[in-house]
Amino acid sequence: MDWSNLPSLAALRAFEAAARHQNLSAAARELNVTHAAIAQHVRSLEAELSTPLLFRSGRGVALTEEGRHLAQHLSEGFEVIAEGVSALQRSKEGRPLSITVTPSFAANWLMPRIGGFWQKHPEISLSINPSVSLIDLRRDGFDMAIRFGNGQWPGVSSELLTSGEFWVVGSPKLLNTNSKIGLSDAGVYPWLIDLHMLEWRQVVEDAGLDLNTVEMTSLETNELVLSATVAGLGVSVHPRSLVEREVAFGTLVQITSLPRTDLGYHLVTLPRPLDAKERAFRKWLMVEAKT
Amino acid sequence: MDWSNLPSLAALRAFEAAARHQNLSAAARELNVTHAAIAQHVRSLEAELSTPLLFRSGRGVALTEEGRHLAQHLSEGFEVIAEGVSALQRSKEGRPLSITVTPSFAANWLMPRIGGFWQKHPEISLSINPSVSLIDLRRDGFDMAIRFGNGQWPGVSSELLTSGEFWVVGSPKLLNTNSKIGLSDAGVYPWLIDLHMLEWRQVVEDAGLDLNTVEMTSLETNELVLSATVAGLGVSVHPRSLVEREVAFGTLVQITSLPRTDLGYHLVTLPRPLDAKERAFRKWLMVEAKT
DNA sequence: CCATAATGTAATCCAGACTTACATATTGAA
DNA sequence: TTCAATATGTAAGTCTGGATTACATTATGG
Numbered sequence: 001m002d003w004s005n006l007p008s009l010a011a012l013r014a015f016e017a018a019a020r021h022q023n024l025s026a027a028a029r030e031l032n033v034t035h036a037a038i039a040q041h042v043r044s045l046e047a048e049l050s051t052p053l054l055f056r057s058g059r060g061v062a063l064t065e066e067g068r069h070l071a072q073h074l075s076e077g078f079e080v081i082a083e084g085v086s087a088l089q090r091s092k093e094g095r096p097l098s099i100t101v102t103p104s105f106a107a108n109w110l111m112p113r114i115g116g117f118w119q120k121h122p123e124i125s126l127s128i129n130p131s132v133s134l135i136d137l138r139r140d141g142f143d144m145a146i147r148f149g150n151g152q153w154p155g156v157s158s159e160l161l162t163s164g165e166f167w168v169v170g171s172p173k174l175l176n177t178n179s180k181i182g183l184s185d186a187g188v189y190p191w192l193i194d195l196h197m198l199e200w201r202q203v204v205e206d207a208g209l210d211l212n213t214v215e216m217t218s219l220e221t222n223e224l225v226l227s228a229t230v231a232g233l234g235v236s237v238h239p240r241s242l243v244e245r246e247v248a249f250g251t252l253v254q255i256t257s258l259p260r261t262d263l264g265y266h267l268v269t270l271p272r273p274l275d276a277k278e279r280a281f282r283k284w285l286m287v288e289a290k291t
Numbered sequence: 292m293d294w295s296n297l298p299s300l301a302a303l304r305a306f307e308a309a310a311r312h313q314n315l316s317a318a319a320r321e322l323n324v325t326h327a328a329i330a331q332h333v334r335s336l337e338a339e340l341s342t343p344l345l346f347r348s349g350r351g352v353a354l355t356e357e358g359r360h361l362a363q364h365l366s367e368g369f370e371v372i373a374e375g376v377s378a379l380q381r382s383k384e385g386r387p388l389s390i391t392v393t394p395s396f397a398a399n400w401l402m403p404r405i406g407g408f409w410q411k412h413p414e415i416s417l418s419i420n421p422s423v424s425l426i427d428l429r430r431d432g433f434d435m436a437i438r439f440g441n442g443q444w445p446g447v448s449s450e451l452l453t454s455g456e457f458w459v460v461g462s463p464k465l466l467n468t469n470s471k472i473g474l475s476d477a478g479v480y481p482w483l484i485d486l487h488m489l490e491w492r493q494v495v496e497d498a499g500l501d502l503n504t505v506e507m508t509s510l511e512t513n514e515l516v517l518s519a520t521v522a523g524l525g526v527s528v529h530p531r532s533l534v535e536r537e538v539a540f541g542t543l544v545q546i547t548s549l550p551r552t553d554l555g556y557h558l559v560t561l562p563r564p565l566d567a568k569e570r571a572f573r574k575w576l577m578v579e580a581k582t
Numbered sequence: 583c584c585a586t587a588a589t590g591t592a593a594t595c596c597a598g599a600c601t602t603a604c605a606t607a608t609t610g611a612a
Numbered sequence: 613t614t615c616a617a618t619a620t621g622t623a624a625g626t627c628t629g630g631a632t633t634a635c636a637t638t639a640t641g642g
Contacts (some may be wrong), residue, residue: 001311001366002321005380006373009300010599020292024620031294037600039621049379055429055605059619065432072514073375075292077368082297084364085340088357089296092342106512138346141356152635155590275341301630316588329632330590350588351637445606446621 005047012074014041015053019071019173023060057129096125097277101146103130103264104194104222105265108242109162117284124277130220132221139271143278145268146285148197148239157271159282161289163264166203168255169243170235175253183209183256190234194222199263200237208256241265241289263287298339303365305332310362314351314355387416388568392437394421395485395513396556400453401437401535408575410443415568423487423512429562434569437576438557439488439530448562450573452580454555457494459546460534461526474500474547479507481525485513490554491528498549532556532580543573556580 007281015173018038019026028035041060046053052068063071101110117126129142137145137156151158168186172178175189191214193200205211217234219225226243229236230251246252267285274282308318309329311329319326337344344358355364355517392401397419408417421524428436428447442449459477463469466480482505484491496502507527517534520527521542528549536542558576565573 001308001321001369002375003304003373004400006376008598009304012372012376013294013300017292025618030292033599034601035620036602036622040599043622046561047563048381049376050563051379051383052429052561056607056620057465060608061620062430064429066382069382070375070379072370073378077370077372077375078292079368080364080371081300081303081368082292082294084361084368087364088340088342088361091357091360092340138343138355139353141343204303225562270337270343272338272341278341298628299593305630314588322632325632327591331630334590347638349587349591351639352589355625 008041010194011041011045013078014038015045016071016074016078016172018042018054018061019063019067020075021060022057022062037150041084063273092275095282096127097144098127098129099144099146099281100129100131100140100142101204102132102174102222102229104147104197104226104238104242105146105148106130107216107223108226108245109265112245113288116288117281120284124280126281143269144281146265147268148263150262150264151264151266154266155271158194158266158268159286161265161267161285163260163262164236165240166200166258166260166263167240167243167247168204168235168237168258169229169247169252170255171200171230171232172250172253174232174234175255178250178253180253181255183207183258186235186255187214190217192217192219192225192236194219194232197222203260203263204237204259207256239263239265244270298336299332302336302339304369305329306336307362307365307369309333309345309352310354310358311366312351313348313353339472346461382568387418388435388572389418389420389433390435390437390572391420391422391431391433393423393439393513395488395517395529395533396437397421398514399517399536400556401537403408404579408572408580412571415571417572425459428559434560435572437556438559439490439554439556441553442555442557444559446474446558446562449557450557450577452576453530454532454551454553457491457524457528457548457549457551457554458531458534458538459495460520460538460543461546462521462523463541463544465523465525469541469544471544472546474549476500477526477546478505478512481508482520483508483510483516483525483527485510485516485527488513494549494551494554495528498547500534530554530556534572 014027014031017030018024021027021030023043024038025035028038029037042054051066052064053070054061054063080142092144110128114126114128146161151160170184170186170189175181187209191211193216195218201211219228220240222238225236226236226238230246235255240257243252243254247254267282269278305318305322305328308321309315312318312321313335315329316326318412319329322329333345342357343355344361345352345354401419405417405419407517430506435539437452438444442451459474461477461480466472480502482502484507486509492502510519513529517529518538521537526546534543538545558573560569
């Protein structure tokens, strides 16, 4: 496409509206400008094309032969463009809000609570995609993501959902108790670790336990780690939000808590204004995360 | 058409170009702007539509699903618009240059000279429309007009072609001489006048002849007046340019000349830049008028 | 691993779009 | 015919959105 000898789009749009209404003032109202703006655009178009397009006709204007042909094309073209934009907006309306979350957060935090969101916003359908990989929101077409980390990711905005602590947990059967036993005592048990969640290592060592002295078993996912821990195969470390329900139910015992305010689950979005659905989900998430 | 929730056309065009090239810098070159301008437009579009449209992909960018659909529509729409504009320009190319002139000017000034224009510009076809009425250049689709008057017409530009004098003329047979006889002596002959050209009355009276004392015969057109004068039926007044050839040939005798610099034939155009054909015709006219 | 060629983005600048203000023109009704 | 209402025409000045500039970052290919 060669734009070099095309008049300004604003002028073409002004002329299209004027031609459609056969009335400069009506066109001006449609485009939310004054009649003078329309008149100037039309004049500049006529000068650029060296052709009269409109002439005054009583109250209003009429089209010359050339003007009628041009207006025809312009209306059609702008119509196609407007249709394209509104199709995009409509398709966005109908599509479910699409979220990607880590599997463990989905299973242990989001799923137990999501019923409340559905009750509160039955009109918003939600598509939840559990995935560990650091996906690209743009490329993969997700509206939002929930990821664990320090919130410093390039090219996206992130907002802290839950933070504060890692809890070291084990099953009451394994530990033979229902109360805290302290980090150093936990060193005697086998440690179950998730290959994909490595942030906790530094936290544990900062808290004074040398991980080289403990027996560790790697599992593929945090889900496996959690169920193995519940089954009494060892102890493990998790963000508080993932295990506080298990601890409350007594299926797990909190051995100790390791405070770290710089890490946590974040709601990650592209740096753009959120639409209505996204705002609703974000608000619900924030309220849930605070209670 | 409701433009109120349509993004800016400049942004849409920038995105369309970026999508077509899958490359912001190439789009920028096409639109003669910098890559930053394109990037900003795309960002603002994504913000306005709450949808990612492009994502970075190596050297260049790739389209998201939504982006592809939108770009499709935009390309089509802009294509239709560009086609409309270029069709107008092409149709203008092929059409003859269309001029309207007064019949007497056509017959007595333009036609004797027009062969020279055709020789000089064989590529420019010319449509000459003889008409007395004060036509509307816009409404009636003429490119240029030649009209007699003082050049003060509203809404158009006019440029003086010939001016200076009215000549009072008669046939040598009627006057029984081949040389000037003076205005007062002309009062004894019948005067032939054109119903449509009334400017000369004031000129003649200013020169000292009381028209109430002369016998006058009205004819329908200046053509009739001229041929009646040549036939010796009376004397008449014409702009010099219309009769100087007849006088040179001896078919008419110049009785006297009445200088008036404020009246003359003017080239009348709409107030806009002339295109190539128009400039060529205007230039030729001006040269002819000066010789 | 460097040279090259992209994109990303904040700060600043500027031209073109828009408004204002006033003049003129047309219509319909008193 | 005149007046009120509603148009268009256009010059002058204002202002904002689009553009440039400048610098940083990122990806590719040799």
